[in-house]
Amino acid sequence: MLAAVMVAALLLSGCGQTTTSGGPTEINMWSVWTGTGGESIQKMADEFNASQDEYKVVVTYSGSYDETLAKFQSSAKGSRPDMVMVSTESAALFFDNPDYYIPIDKYVEADSYDMSGIYTNLRASYTDSDGKWQCMPLGNTVVGFFYNNEVLEKAGVSAADLNSYEEIEEACQKLADAGVRYPFILVSNSIYYTFPMTAEGIDYVDNDNGKSGSPTRCLLDEEPAASATTKYFQFIKNLAAKDQLAPYDLAAADTRQMFVNGESAIMMATISGMSAIGELSNWELDFGFHVAPTISKGVENLGQCTGGGVLFLGNNGDENREKGSWEFMKFMMEPENTSAFAMATGYLPINQQGADTAEYKAFVEEKFPTAKDAMEAQMATGADVYNAILPMFNDFHQIVMDYMAKVINEPSYTAEQATADMAKDINECIELYNMSK
């Protein structure tokens, strides 16, 4: 019996290898997308496969961003996928490990492919200091807040006036006075701290915010980052003390429900939550989106850096599969495809041509007119506005979230102390990362 099992195992072991002899070259793409976004990507792959017979793109669900990253990092050259989806933040880890991927610039140059339609803020995040494209932007999202128009109007608050956290704090008092249970929702996420910092043009790590090299220290213990960070901590501390902040540890899905139910009026989020909120309310809720505020009142908002995920070419040493992957990337960047993915996911199109398609224009006009403001803000964003490029992002992210929780939960813990402690912890994490290289 044992022998039979062993024989079966040996036979089974041969069942998984991909053979491509005679047929199109198989291109394996690891995708984190499920739901409507996953369907949209599968549709693009099906259409691409039907449009030619040289390559066949196989989309495989590879888990969450973190799971996919762990899996990719454990994979040896040759076992890697031809294309892999990575979160915007984790892209920095790839930039710091050039062996992981082939920069798409190789093919952009070879094909003289026009990438000029891609939004400037995406270019800022995904090109190196020489302006060479490293990866393909897949999703495009900006940080900001959703607001419930009806609730704001009742309280006499205008969303257009909420351009900083300081102004939001004043508005929250009016909303609380008008009987809104939780005027402000802040999900546990570091981006609601880092994006407004970037909007003010404040670097929080050295080496040009990580662009010209892996960071060696954080700048939170010096000006202007220290004051801005302290102000941010004080803002959430004040709201928590006045019971105007929704429970901090709620899942994003729960906060959306709270927002749709009118229990809250202002919810920090990325614009990609637009479809989810719309669907939750059957597109009956009168809501809008305002791009990331600055922290301090009266300072210039320099623009919106991006999030939303990217697609890397895995370095497998197989030029034919690289070419096939690049062909699929070009297909995905066709305007009708970028707009279709945006409509399916709630993200913004990655290029102006996608935003200009009749379908997308009609979608925005009908369902979410304020998406236009977000796109205009993107267009106005300069190439020097990008989130810090942090290869140790996961640790950084966790540290920021821990201190956000601490200032909310510990009344005696001051914002100044949190800033100083956080600077120390982030410096330690940067040092550890650099030692591990």
Next chain:
Amino acid sequence: MRRKDWLGVLGFIAKLILGLLFISPLLVGLVFSFVPSRLLNNLPDLETVLGNLTLENYKWIMGYIPIFRFLGNSFVVCAVIIVVQVILSSFAAYAFSFFRFRGSKILFQIILIAMMIPAEVTVIANYLTIQSMNLVNTYAGLCAISLLSGTSIFMMRQSYMQIPRELKEASLVDGCSDMRFLFRIAMPLTVPAIASLAIFLFISAYNMYFWPMLVAQNTDKQTIQIGMAMLVGTENVEYGHVLAGAMLSIVIPVAAFIIGQDYLIKGMTSGAVKG
């Protein structure tokens, strides 16, 4: 009705209520799996539920993921793991129970220590090994790390320890070899322990998520737990889809539990009292 009968009826009603209470999440999930997702974002009232029953969630799942392929893969993985692990752990447990050899205690203690190492610690090292053996994306790779475990050796050893040594000695006198004793006498006598071990193994193998996620790199080899993760939308959760998927995915475990529940309970208590 006599007092004793009344007490019996009351006891039955109490047990029925308690049983319904325990199973209620499953029943609610089953009913809601027939309700469109858009109605599940807030708790719907009974009238809404009854007026909107549909098979749409199930139809959507069939079109979106190859759920029967995933179930089939999970079944194959579970079957291989159970059969191989029961046999290999029986061999090891038999040696620890019936053979006297130098270092057996230390060796057994090492096995017990191995039981205490969390799987998360070894998963990447195991993956690198599987990768170097070219078993990524194969059933063998999916099963490989679960073909033997300290827990199963421990469980089988505990049950073999309860077999009287006199039985082994009498068999030897009659000319019975160790292999024959193991397969013809020891294993048949410990069927409840083997069955409960099989059920434990089934539960853990069926619920594996991260390992299949690492090893199965295309849809053909992915298992039901990965399929379930695919039903949770990246940006928005469609509860109807998730519940329908959950109902389909629990059919095999529930059937396994119903078939083996007596053995599972016996197995859970078999090591509780020193024999």
